[in-house]
Amino acid sequence: MATINIDELYRAVETSRLNAFQAAQQQSLDRLQGNLRDIAASHRSSVTQAQNAARISALGQEEKLAASGLSGGSAYTAPTSGYTESSRVAADNTLRTNLNTLSAERLKAEQDARNTSASEISQATQDYHNGLASIQLQQAQAKISQYNADRTYDYNVKKTAYEQAMDRWKTYGVVLPADAAILGVKAGTRTASSTYQNARLALDRWKATL
Numbered sequence: 001m002a003t004i005n006i007d008e009l010y011r012a013v014e015t016s017r018l019n020a021f022q023a024a025q026q027q028s029l030d031r032l033q034g035n036l037r038d039i040a041a042s043h044r045s046s047v048t049q050a051q052n053a054a055r056i057s058a059l060g061q062e063e064k065l066a067a068s069g070l071s072g073g074s075a076y077t078a079p080t081s082g083y084t085e086s087s088r089v090a091a092d093n094t095l096r097t098n099l100n101t102l103s104a105e106r107l108k109a110e111q112d113a114r115n116t117s118a119s120e121i122s123q124a125t126q127d128y129h130n131g132l133a134s135i136q137l138q139q140a141q142a143k144i145s146q147y148n149a150d151r152t153y154d155y156n157v158k159k160t161a162y163e164q165a166m167d168r169w170k171t172y173g174v175v176l177p178a179d180a181a182i183l184g185v186k187a188g189t190r191t192a193s194s195t196y197q198n199a200r201l202a203l204d205r206w207k208a209t210l
Contacts, residue, residue: 006146010139014132021128025121032117036110043106047099054095159206166203169196 165179173191180187185195 006139006142010135010142013135017128017131017135021124024124028117028120028124032113035113039106039109039113043102046102050095050098050102054091054098162203162206166199169199 161182165175165182168179169175169183169189170191175183175185175187175189177187183199185199189195
């Protein structure tokens with residue numbers, strides 16, 4: 001009877017699951033790196049937009065002050081009045097606040113991305129170990145089943161050989177040399193011997209255990 005190598009079969013299954021787990025882990029890390037790059041690019045774009053908006057707003061404010069006669073300079077020279085200086089300070093504070101807000105949003109987005117990746121890897125790890133435990137249980141059960149199947153097969157082979165040897169003993173009236181070891185009696189023993197009756201009883205008891 002062909003015997004399946006259970007250990008080798010389940011090692012292949014375990015290797016396949018490990019490869020799948022490692023692939024899922026790497027995919028999560030790759031997604032994280034991609035998300036961090038996108039977050040950084042979005043942050044740079046937002047900072048540029050905030051700086052441009054602040055510059056445009058400052059120029060507009062300088063023009064208003066100049067039109068009101070409160071400033072005689074330009075946005076690129078030293079302030080010429082208290083109004084101009086206060087306006088620039090306010091604009092700088094507004095830009096600084098916006099940049100700080102954008103920086104905080106970036107840090108939060110990065111942390112969220114890292115948390116998501118960590119959660120994905122944690123779940124993949126748990127699924128892998130749960131699956132591994134299940135595989136090992138199935139492996140143990142399969143080995144028990146194979147052991148029982150092998151025992152049954154060996155038993156049936158021996159029983160069949162014994163039955164055939166008994167039939168030849170009955171047919172020829174004596175134990176053939178080839179059957180002596182199978183029957184556990186001396187070659188040449190006749191059916192008239194009590195040994196034959198004992199062997200028949202042993203065979204009947206053997207059949208009754210099935």
